[in-house]
Amino acid sequence: GGARWFYNLYMNNIAPFFGKLFSKSKEAYQYLYSSVKAFPEGETFLHVLQQVGFQETSLNRLSLGICTIYCGRKKV
Structure with a gap:
């Protein structure tokens, strides 16, 4: 866009x-x-996070998709 x-x-x-x-x-x-x-973006980066042990991963796109916040939980 x-x-x-x-x-x-x-x-x-x-x-x-x-x-x-x-x-x-x-x-x-x-x-x-x-x-x-x-930098891998979107679902690709969520997959990377999951591969290294993060769970409950999500993303939130901001500024018309220019910026993305990635979240995940990892047990220590």
Whole structure:
């Protein structure tokens, strides 16, 4: 959707530009975006949590799907 398009535009172009302008490190902001893109999302990440022993896993998407909160319980 539109929010995802704007987010991708911002993270891929605008954030690195201002990162270079203010911190002299455009690469750090490009790395941030690439690491966010590489992170497993949705049901895929819930499966990862379950594989490492979390139970009662759930997710809650926020900001039109740009941000997601993952929850789970793990006995110690």
